Amino acid sequence: MSSSGDIRIPSRLPLLLTHEGVLLPGSTMRVSVDTARNMQLVRSRLLKGTSLKSTIIGVVPNSRDPEHETEELPALHRSVVPTATVTPVPHRTSWFLRKNNRVSFFFAVLFLFTGHLPFKIVLHAFNGLLFLSIGTAGLAVQVVGSNWPKPHYTLLITGLCRFRVEQLLRERPFPVAVVQQLDKLEQYAGLDSGDADVSSELGELSQRFYEVALQLVGMLDISVPVVAKLRRLLDSLPREALPDVLTSMIHVSNKEKLEILDAVSLAERFKKVLPLLTRQMEGLKLLQRTRKPRLDDDRRIIPIRKGGGLAPGQLSMEDDGEEEDSDDTSLLERRVRGSNMPEAALRVCLKELKRLKKMPQSMPEYALTRNYLELMVELPWSKSTTDCLDIRAARVLLDSDHYAMEKLKRRVLEYLAVRQLRNSLKGPILCFVGPPGVGKTSVGRSIARTLGREFHRIALGGVCDQSDIRGHRRTYVGSMPGRIINGLKAVGVNNPVFLLDEVDKLTKSLQGDPAAALLEVLDPEQNHSFTDHYLNVPFDLSQVLFIATANTTATIPPALLDRMEVLQVPGYTQEEKVEIAHRHLIPHQLEQHGLTPQQVQIPQDTTLDIISRYTREAGVRTLERKIGAICRAVAVKVAEGHKATKTPSSSSSSEVTTGEISDTQIGTNELMSWLTAPAYCGPLTLVTFLPL
Ligand SMILES: Nc1ncnc2c1ncn2[C@@H]1O[C@H](COP(=O)(O)OP(=O)(O)OP(=O)(O)O)[C@@H](O)[C@H]1O
Numbered sequence: 001m002s003s004s005g006d007i008r009i010p011s012r013l014p015l016l017l018t019h020e021g022v023l024l025p026g027s028t029m030r031v032s033v034d035t036a037r038n039m040q041l042v043r044s045r046l047l048k049g050t051s052l053k054s055t056i057i058g059v060v061p062n063s064r065d066p067e068h069e070t071e072e073l074p075a076l077h078r079s080v081v082p083t084a085t086v087t088p089v090p091h092r093t094s095w096f097l098r099k100n101n102r103v104s105f106f107f108a109v110l111f112l113f114t115g116h117l118p119f120k121i122v123l124h125a126f127n128g129l130l131f132l133s134i135g136t137a138g139l140a141v142q143v144v145g146s147n148w149p150k151p152h153y154t155l156l157i158t159g160l161c162r163f164r165v166e167q168l169l170r171e172r173p174f175p176v177a178v179v180q181q182l183d184k185l186e187q188y189a190g191l192d193s194g195d196a197d198v199s200s201e202l203g204e205l206s207q208r209f210y211e212v213a214l215q216l217v218g219m220l221d222i223s224v225p226v227v228a229k230l231r232r233l234l235d236s237l238p239r240e241a242l243p244d245v246l247t248s249m250i251h252v253s254n255k256e257k258l259e260i261l262d263a264v265s266l267a268e269r270f271k272k273v274l275p276l277l278t279r280q281m282e283g284l285k286l287l288q289r290t291r292k293p294r295l296d297d298d299r300r301i302i303p304i305r306k307g308g309g310l311a312p313g314q315l316s317m318e319d320d321g322e323e324e325d326s327d328d329t330s331l332l333e334r335r336v337r338g339s340n341m342p343e344a345a346l347r348v349c350l351k352e353l354k355r356l357k358k359m360p361q362s363m364p365e366y367a368l369t370r371n372y373l374e375l376m377v378e379l380p381w382s383k384s385t386t387d388c389l390d391i392r393a394a395r396v397l398l399d400s401d402h403y404a405m406e407k408l409k410r411r412v413l414e415y416l417a418v419r420q421l422r423n424s425l426k427g428p429i430l431c432f433v434g435p436p437g438v439g440k441t442s443v444g445r446s447i448a449r450t451l452g453r454e455f456h457r458i459a460l461g462g463v464c465d466q467s468d469i470r471g472h473r474r475t476y477v478g479s480m481p482g483r484i485i486n487g488l489k490a491v492g493v494n495n496p497v498f499l500l501d502e503v504d505k506l507t508k509s510l511q512g513d514p515a516a517a518l519l520e521v522l523d524p525e526q527n528h529s530f531t532d533h534y535l536n537v538p539f540d541l542s543q544v545l546f547i548a549t550a551n552t553t554a555t556i557p558p559a560l561l562d563r564m565e566v567l568q569v570p571g572y573t574q575e576e577k578v579e580i581a582h583r584h585l586i587p588h589q590l591e592q593h594g595l596t597p598q599q600v601q602i603p604q605d606t607t608l609d610i611i612s613r614y615t616r617e618a619g620v621r622t623l624e625r626k627i628g629a630i631c632r633a634v635a636v637k638v639a640e641g642h643k644a645t646k647t648p649s650s651s652s653s654s655e656v657t658t659g660e661i662s663d664t665q666i667g668t669n670e671l672m673s674w675l676t677a678p679a680y681c682g683p684l685t686l687v688t689f690l691p692l
Contacts, residue, residue, distance in 0.1 A: 008181075009137040009160060010053055014045050015175040016138075016155075017062035022257035023136045025159040025183060026241045027248030031059070034152040041174035042153045046140050058163060058179060060135035061258060133165040134182070134262055159244070162264060182264050205270040206239040212277045213246055219284045223328070225361060232357070240266055243273040250280045329357050332373055340382040345537040349376050372474065375481060376535070380488060384495040384543060387451050389420050394450035401446045402439055403583050404576045408432065411567055412447060429522050431503065431548040431561075434569030437619020440549040441501060443569075447547065448497035455497050456487045461505035466512030469521065471534035481534040484521055484541065495543035503560065504550035515557040522546055522563045571618025574611055581607045585624045593631040600634050602627070 016031070016038055023029045033042055045054055142156035161183035169176045213234055220227040230249060237245060247260045256276060263269040336349045352369050359366045394416055398409045415430060432440035441457065448455035463469070472479035480486075487498060506515045520526050521541060529538035548564055550556055556564075572580065586602060615622040 009056055009163065009179070011178060011180075012169065012176060013056065013058035013137060013163065013179050014041050015058045015060050015135065015165070015177055016041055016157075017060055017175070019062050022061050022254055022261055023059045023138055023157060023159045024244040024248045024257065024261060025136055025161050026237070026245040028141075028156060028158045029059075029138075029248075031155045031157055032152060033155055034150065037172075037174045039151070039153065042143060042155065044173070046143050046155075055140045056137055056160070057140060057157070058135045058165075058177065059138045059157060059159070060133055060165070061254075061261070134264070135163055135165065135179075136261065137161055137163050137179070137181070162261065164264075202267050202270075205267055205274075206242075209242060209270050209274060209277075210234065210239060212274060212281075213242060216250075216277055216281050216284075219281060219288075228329075228357070243269040246277065247273055250276060251283070252276055329353065332356075332370075332377070335377045336373065339377045339379075341376065341379070342381065342537075342540075345376060345381065345535075348537050349373060368474065368479075372534075375485075375489065378489050378492075379485070379535075379539065380492050380494045381539075382494070384493050385453055387453065387495075389416060389451050391417050391420065397450050398443070398446055401449075401584075402443060403580045404572060405439060405443070405569065408443065408567055408569055412443065416447070416450065428565035429546045429548060429563055431550060431556075431564035431566050432569050433504075433550045433553055433566050435571050435618035436551060437617060437621030437624075438569045438571060439619070440569055441499060444497065444499040444547045444549065447545075451497065451545070453495060453497050453545065454491040454493050455499070456491050457499045457501055458483050458487055459501050460514070461502035462507070463505075463514045464507040464509035464511065466514045466517040467533065469514050469517035471532040473533045474536070479534055481532050482517075484530070485532045485535060485539065488539070488544075494540065495545070497545045497547060500546060500548040502550065503548045504552055504555045506557075513557075515560050519559055519563065522548075522560070572620065574608065577611050577620055577623060578604055578607050580620050581611075581623055581627065585620060585627050589624065589627045589631045592628070593635045595631055595635060595638065599638055600631065602630070 016033070017035070018031055020032070021029055023031075033039055041057065045057065049055065136159040138157035138159050140155050140157050142154075144154045146152060146154070161181055163179040163181050165177045166180050167178040169178060217227065217231050217234060220230075222228055222231060226249075230246075233245060234242070243260065243263075243266075247257060252260075260269060260272055263272050333350075333353050336346065336353060341349065352373055356366065356369045356373065359369070391413060395409075395413055398412065402409065412430070432443065434440055444457075445455050467482065469482045469484060471482035471485060481489075484498070488494065488496070500518070503515075503518070506513075506518070508515075520530060524542065527541040527544075530541045531538045553561060553566055582602075582604065586600075586607075587597070590597060590600060610626050611623055614626050617623075
């Protein structure tokens, strides 16, 4: 390896002859490879090599059309450099001489015929003067192959530094040459620091160059990612790299790029690129004059910004400038900083933001990182509701929401009272265990109402993957946060009431045990630093009030059961069901179906009949459904403006007689058909309704 400065390239390089574009150090170029020599290089060097060294190749601009490739090596781009800078001269009969140069040919013939020493010297001098090929050593970062429309590869190459071809070692199957590295970076090390050794001319040149580059960037729309990137590069790159990088980014012809490639001396490079920058600026000014500035919603001008350059560092993470409003990622950065997240989370977010700013938007990871940051911003790190617990009001509310359940309501009130006195949420997690439809979920909702907190139900029935609770690691495609973090995002506060519904229906699978993941969530000693795999930073769950429900304790894992206080919710007696129906279910269903209590009246006997003949359950869910069925049928009749339909059995003692509304009554058979219970065979009391 030949060494010079920070970048070291191998002393022998395979040469890739490009006919489109010029690769400059510090830039990245996509090269289409379809000629036989280049294809061979890709196959035997890039695809077979395993070391980093094997991915470094020499990219040399080639003047010949690839369509007309012959067995002979084409003429390479040749730079004209003074002989004083030329150290070595090719030892072999030079292949430089063979092609396209009449002067060389003339001297070659002369040399062959005379063999005269002075001619040899002249020939060498011409070799050195005229036929030196300069290329860019590049790192092949991506190789993509395709067979359509014909076999070819596409390479993504990042330019490292210039080199000069000193000696061609072989031509087939692909050219390999001894090269000399040209960009000796250490000689410019003092450029930025203002070292006294650095010639003042070079220092001035670089400063002028930097200022012109700043002016140019200042004329562009900073919200365009590539412009924002260029602005950052101006400050972060060493000054000596700027001419090459800027040339590859502005509008210049291939010929001009070749001239910059040939400019081995740094001062010459600065001098050659400066007029190109000025030309670009002139072009932009012209555009500015011809095109009326267009304002978009954010009141920014696209694509050219009026006025002069930007102050250095204006785009830096710390500044709050006008440009930041128009820059999408800067807006996100402001939201990250304003979200009041803990120090650890903020550090992670800023790191991700930094990565995001460097990523092109087309990269799949861009969307992933953005989604992550959006979630981090939306999470309620410090947003909470104030508890408004009043035990007397809580008792009234619980009583008005639920009939019976005296034991359960008493325990809930005790629980809330202790919480109020201790002003802390540490304590056992309440777990309501009972048959379906006895009001477990609805008591949980009432608790949230009494506390004045947000309520969120997490259905755990059938959950068999622990990632459902803890989230997926971000390395997976389609990764998401778990249900706890999703719930917090949904409610938007960090102290909601979370109802973990059906904890007894969690199942184990190959994807892990979700019950084990719940252990950390429910343990008050640990849940202040709950770490979701997706977030990868702890989130404090200690303010969340967890309540669990289950139909049986038999299938709850013992470790989980140990963390909870089980409150049995027994089924209801028939009388309790009748009361629940008349106090809660019927008014609720009437409201749901847009009916008034005057339009439908269901006597207690009817309810009892429905309960005993049409439902067989501990809870009241089926009863509620039956009442819903009656309401739906009545709603149709009411909407139709139905007239009285009295059946013979309607004269029974249980008939509803409510004055003027009794003329429109539904008979036994009709009601029976609404309830769709095949086993029904006895007489039924009547339901009365008023037409609209
Ligand atoms: N004591 C009660 N007072 C008033 N309404 C009740 C009562 N018990 C149950 N309900 C009503 O019954 C319906 C079903 O209740 P809920 O969904 O809370 O049952 P659950 O016990 O959670 O059932 P599951 O175990 O199937 O989830 C709700 O509309 C609820 O309001």
